[in-house]
Amino acid sequence: MTEEYTVASLDTFGARSELRVGDASYEIFRLSKVSGQERLPYSLKILLENLLRTEDGANITEGHIRALADWDPTADPSVEIQFTPARVLMQDFTGVPCVVDLATMREAVRDLGGDVSKVNPLAPAELVIDHSVVADLFGREDAFVRNVELEYQRNRERYQFLRWGQGAFNEFKVVPPGTGIVHQVNIEYLARVIFDRNGQAYPDTVVGTDSHTTMVNGLGVVGWGVGGIEAEAAMLGQPVSMLIPRVVGFKLNGSLPEGATATDLVLTITEILRKHGVVGKFVEFYGPGVGAVPLANRATIGNMSPEYGSTIAVFPIDDETIRYLKLTGRSEEQTALVEAYAKEQGLWHDPDREPAYSEQLELDLSTVEPSLAGPKRPQDRVPLHSAKPMFRTSLTDYVQSENGTADEASRESFPASDPPANDHDDPADKPHELISAAANASGRPSNPIKVDNYELDHGAVVIAAITSCTNTSNPHVMVGAALLARNAVDKGLNRKPWVKTTLAPGSKVVMDYYERAGLTPYLEKLGFHLVGYGCTTCIGNSGPLPEEISAAVQENDLSVVSVLSGNRNFEGRINPDVKMNYLASPPLVVAYALAGTMDIDLVNDPLGTDSNGRPVFLKDIWPTGQEIEEVVASAIASEMFQRDYADVFAGDERWQGLPTPEGQTFEWAEDSTYVRKPPYFEGMETDPAPVTDIEGARALAVLGDSVTTDHISPAGSIKADSPAGKYLSEHGVEKRDFNSYGSRRGNHEVMIRGTFANIRLRNKLVPGVEGGFTVNHLTGEQTTIYDASAAYLEAGTPLVILAGKEYGSGSSRDWAAKGTALLGVRAVIAESFERIHRSNLIGMGVLPLQFPTGETAESLGLDGTETYTITGIEALNDGQTPRTVAVKAGDKEFDAVVRIDTPGEADYYRHGGILQYVLRRMLAS
The missing domain is CATH 3.30.499.10 (Aconitase, domain 3)
Known part of the structure; x- marks a missing residue:
């Protein structure tokens, strides 16, 4: 697009006008020209302006604009519009x-x-x-x-x-x-x-x-x-x-x-x-x-x-x-x-x-009261005053008791699903048997594992991370954390030696105002040194725990804890050694680093003792709102932002010193394990082939509720014995250089091998097994999901996924859809979908289907061993989107709801995906 490019609007409503601001004049499209807009919510007014400015008579019409202006707040969404982001x-x-x-x-x-x-x-x-x-x-x-x-x-x-x-x-x-x-x-x-x-x-x-x-x-x-x-x-x-x-x-x-x-x-x-x-x-x-x-x-x-x-x-x-x-x-x-x-x-x-x-x-x-969220979902709020008993209750889902494993409801529920009902009348009165109600003098649980000169037990906080854009953009909570650190240091407190403490601010400005306020030394005294400007712990880039701690956790199957100021705490996301993860404000992250355990009542229990042996409570070191406000007002100035962003795209000497290829097309390196040419357009013709029904499909996985894109998409570290690890080893990459899945997203060979490989994935085809495993129905053998998919592809067998509610919840991850498609999955049949992932599946040519209202795989008697045939999809070739398609699974039959929700999505599916659709449009123009 050239700088002269602008969208030409038909301007049916005569909304094109002029706005003068000082000496400048701008063309604008006045919302007041559309009757009914005055009652619209702010967000819909933004969409209305977007339609006025991009009205072309085809994708965006007068009818679309009127439909938005006449929006019925009580109606279920039914009118499709085309939104053009800036x-x-x-x-x-x-x-x-x-x-x-x-x-x-x-x-x-x-x-x-x-x-x-x-x-x-x-x-x-x-x-x-x-x-x-x-x-x-x-x-x-x-x-x-x-x-x-x-x-x-x-x-x-x-x-x-x-x-x-x-x-x-x-x-x-x-x-x-x-x-x-x-x-x-x-x-x-x-x-x-x-x-x-x-x-x-x-x-x-x-x-x-x-x-x-x-x-x-x-x-x-x-x-x-x-x-x-x-x-x-x-x-x-x-x-x-x-x-x-x-x-x-x-x-x-x-x-x-x-x-x-x-x-x-x-x-x-x-x-x-x-x-x-x-x-x-x-x-x-x-x-x-x-x-x-x-x-x-x-x-x-x-x-x-x-x-x-x-x-x-x-x-x-x-x-x-x-x-x-x-x-x-x-x-x-x-x-x-x-x-x-x-x-x-x-x-x-x-x-x-x-x-x-x-x-x-x-x-x-x-x-609003001080809170955390966890141990595995961000919506599970935990009031700070109840954190200790609620932690003890949650612990029963993660550890083995003296009487055997945790209850079956816990083991069968999916990682991000609702927690099982607990039999305790009052968790404070009946704590889990593996954590004694009595604590020793150091404040740690009384059944610890000896590691070097300290002891670890369930609930030990092994990661305390001030991380993620969620909070590191907020000067008040960041300054609050630093002031709490200062007050703790002044009282003679320190972090516990088993806690990995990290500070990853959202921008350089944070360290600027820390320095200006003189607060950096206090954070560093507690181990919160700057580790990077980026999404670290919150996306699984927490780095390894110290070897002795990792070994103790694994050998004793300890349920240890991370406390982070991020937005995601799904199981298996933060660190492979850490089962329980809590979201908290930056000041509370510092507080838990001082405590070293979740098995503490931060409201009433002391964090430690001062130099005179007197107990120090959280309330003794928590900064007041006025203190925080004074530091924010004195330490932050607009010049900091202007200086740090003055030449933001140029980069440092490392970036500028990188040898850079040139040319309009990229020269792919055959031996690259990071960037490879994907197969999406191989054999592509100018015109799309007709859509076909699905015959003789087998189930690659049968999953429960709230399967997140973290469970589907490759993320975190790459294990040596995984299909992705084996691929890298075969290509001469040493284990120390595997890096993460995220860093290798440009290599489809690595990514498809990591799809559905999350260590907490629970596939009902292999009950009692966690991770990326399934049954190859062609042989009856248990194998990895990738290896099974490769066998199915070689045999020409299409695949389906069965799932429960909220399939694909979590972050928008293109590889959750790309990997699914490249594994040979033609359809996903779920009870419900999260919006972004459903759309992404269509964008990769995978058909999202929904069980009939009130029905599930279990209620229909499906266990995933059946052979599946799905008919009625070919109606799309006639320009129609069928409301339902017929599914035959073994001797069971039902009508599945087609979740292609808009005509635009139907076009993408007909073309085999959104990229193919766009490419053909470009060629046609």
Whole structure:
């Protein structure tokens, strides 16, 4: 796309107009020209403007615009619209495959006689390299420098490839490693709030290849996470097909009480919204309490939208938005445009206005209390005062008792599903037998395992990590953590020796204000040295535990704990040695590092003793809100942001010194184990082949409820005895150089071998076995899911997956869909789907089907040993999307609901996937 490119609107409503701001003049599309828009929620007004500006009479019509203006809040979503995001945001794990696919698409266009120069982003695309740093080293002065060195050693090929992409593609920019976390860089620098482009002013909207793209909702920007394949299509000018959603209005009143943090607020909101049910809906905050919520808190709430399931969780533009834009160094012209445009278009928050909402909730902020969430789901809030007894109750799901294994309900339930009912009348009165109610003098449990000069038991906190964009963007909780560290050091407290402590801020600005406030030495005294600017512990890049601790945990099957300030705590995600994971605010992360165990009542039990032997309680070192506010006010200035982002795309000498390939097409290295040309376009013709029914399929896996994309998509470390590990060994890679799945997302051979390989996956075809295993029905033998799939592919046998509720919940992960497709899966039959993954399956040519209402695999008598035939799919060839298809499974028959929800998705499926559809459109043009 050239700088002169603009979308030409038919302007049926005569909305095209002019807005003057100071000496500048902008073309805008006035919402006031559309009758009915005044009652719409903020978020739908943003969508309405998008349709007005992109009306083309085909994809976006007058009828679409009227349907949105006449939106019925009470109706179930049924009207499809085409949303054209202003830009695309990527992190490197998900971004590398996007660039790999674009590079491959250039070659496919060339091979089919097209012009390779057409394959460029048509909307600004920005990628932040933040997911590759691993917290290998910690608790030492050189941890950051050494971790970055290791990062470059491991990822040299990938980084060279991204540097090539930055030069080869127009409208594609890369923020190099060691800069910050994508979502924090987004709110601090990349987000425009209101775009100024080619003479037009319009709302900044974004889709991102990470589900936590919603963090930018706190800034008034409507945007959400999509799969990498959807993001690629958006970059190539394809609108995002969506149904006009229901909008939940969340009214805020009051203000947070002393001692409560933004993390406590977001965990409370997560619990409320998960309970209410907001999957696929927009959530919008309004009311008199909105003005009392600082921007950083709004960003924290928006960030965790995927944890409660909504598409977005947006705050409208107001004075706080403008204050934050000025603080983060945005120009006077930009902030003036944002304010003038928002007020002109009725997008400025009015605390007295109550738009039309589909559903309404309300929260008095003064009722929020200190909390955690865990041990395996972010929506399972744990009040701090109840953390000890609730931990003891949860422990029964993870350890063997003297009487045998934990109850069967626990073993059969899927990792992220609802916890089983517990027989304890009161867990505080009847603690788990493996943890005595009495603690020894050190405050540790009394049945410990001796390790060096200390003792470990169930509940030991072995990781305390201040990490992830969720909280590291928030100066108040970050300063709060540092002040708590200072107060603890002044009292003579220290972290327990078995705790791996890490600090991974979201941007360099955090360390700037720590230094300016003189707080860095106190954090380092407790072992919280800077380990990197990136998503470390929260995405599984926690690095290994010290060898002696890891050995003790594994040999004694200890259920140890991580406490992190992130947004995800699913089983098997944080560290392979850690079974129980709790989300907490940064100050509480520091507190648990001092305690060293979850088996403590932080409200009433002492953390330790001071130099005079007196007990020190959490309340003794917890900083006041006034203390935190004073440090934030004195230590943070806009010049910090201006300095740190002055040349953000240039990178340091390491980045600039990387040898960079040149040319419009990429020269693939045959021996590369990081970046390989994927097979998506092999044998592709100019016209798509007809859709066919599925015959003689076998079940690759039978899964339970809440199977997350973390269970499906390759993530974390690569084990030597896994199919991916064996592949790398066969290609001459030493085990120490395996790196993570995330770093090898550009190599489909590695990724398909890691699909469905999560160590906590429970496939009912192999009961009692955890991990990526199944039964090969051709031989009757138990084997890995990858090896079984290879055998099925060789035999020409199509595959299906059976699953329960909320299939594909969690982060948007393109490889959860890509891997599924490349394993030979033609259809997934589930009780329900999470929005993003369902869409991604279609984008890879996999058919999402739903069991009839009220039915499950079990109720239908299916155990996965059957042979499956699915008929009725071929109706798509006639331009129709069937409501149901007939499924014959052995001697059972039922009608499955087809979850192709929009005509656009039907087009993608007919073409075999979204990339093939886009490529054929480019060739046709």
